[in-house]
Amino acid sequence: MSFSEYLSDRWPTILRMMAEHAEVVLIAVGIAAVVGIGLGVAVESRPALARLALALSGAMLTVPSLALFGLLIPLFGLGVTPTITALVLYAIFPILRNTITGLEGVPAAVEDAARGMGLGRLNTLVRVRMPLAWPVVLTGVRVATIMTVAIAAIAAAVAGPGLGELIFQGLARIGGANALNDTLAGTLGVAILALVLDLLFVVLSRLTTSRGIR
Template identity: 70%
Template sequence: MGFGDYLARRWEDIVLLGIGHLQVVLIAVGIAAVIAIVLGSLVAGHPAASRPVLAITGTMLTIPSFALFGLLIPLFGLGVTPSVVALVLYAIFPIVRNTVTGLEAVPPEVLDAARGMGLGSVRRLVVVRLPLAWPVILTGIRLATLMNVGIAAIAAAVNGPGLGKLIFDGLARIGGANALNDTLAGVLGVAVLALVLDLLFLGLVRMTTSRGLR
């Protein structure tokens, strides 16, 4: 069967797998963003705290995805939970790194002016520092999202949702009927999903960043 005929017959299944892939990525990145932005806000400007935090979270990226998914099976079993946990662990570092970088790049004179207006530390963070650092933070979220789109395909190894099922099924039946089509559909689906998300993030940057910071 040609690839065009294969897509015509299985496009509904591919779309459903793509939606599942998108959901697990967005859930994981959303959780990671909350954790990383809070953590980055706490340690920004304090090298004694930020260095070990960045070192520990950065170490997560050195763990092979197959190994990490395997280590999570005894704790969380198979399915969505280990997939989300692994993706959260991978997504934290780029977001917390960019949060620290963005917050530390806020000009001191701006903070002095905010302090002179009577803003406390929490209000300075929420009203001044985070909005000014937002473009850098959003870049970290974008990088984490695109990275997780690829890693989420490996989640099929622990019965996670997504396009990885097509890739793993195709590779397991290599040489069999539609094995190549399954694998190609999964790979192209992941690539298209990453491209669409990247374009959406570029639009989000323009929508959520003031013109003076673009």
């Protein structure tokens, strides 16, 4: 069966897997964004704590993804839970790093002006510092999303949902009927999904960033 015939026959299944893949990625990145941005705001003004948080979250990126998925099996079993947990652990670092970097990049003069206008610390953060830091913060979320799209494919090793199932099926039956088609469809699906999500972040950035700092 040619690849075009394969796609014509299997496209509903491939689209379903792509939707499942996108779902676990977006859920994981959403959780990681809450944790990473919240932690970044909390430690940004405390250099020692900021370095510790970055070191701990960055250390997660040194753990091979297949090994981390395996380590989570005794705790969460197979399926969606270990998949999302692992993706959250990987996604926190770029979001946390960019949150700290973005907030540190806000000019001190702007903060002084905000305080001079009577804004308290919370109002200064919400109305001045975070809007100015937002493009950098959003870039961290964008990087985390694209990174986890690729890592989520490996979640098939722990029965996770998504396009990784096609890739693993194809590799397990290499040389068999449609093995190459399965692997190619899964790989292209991951690449297309990453591109689509990246374009969505470009649009989101334009919609949520003040015109004055674009």
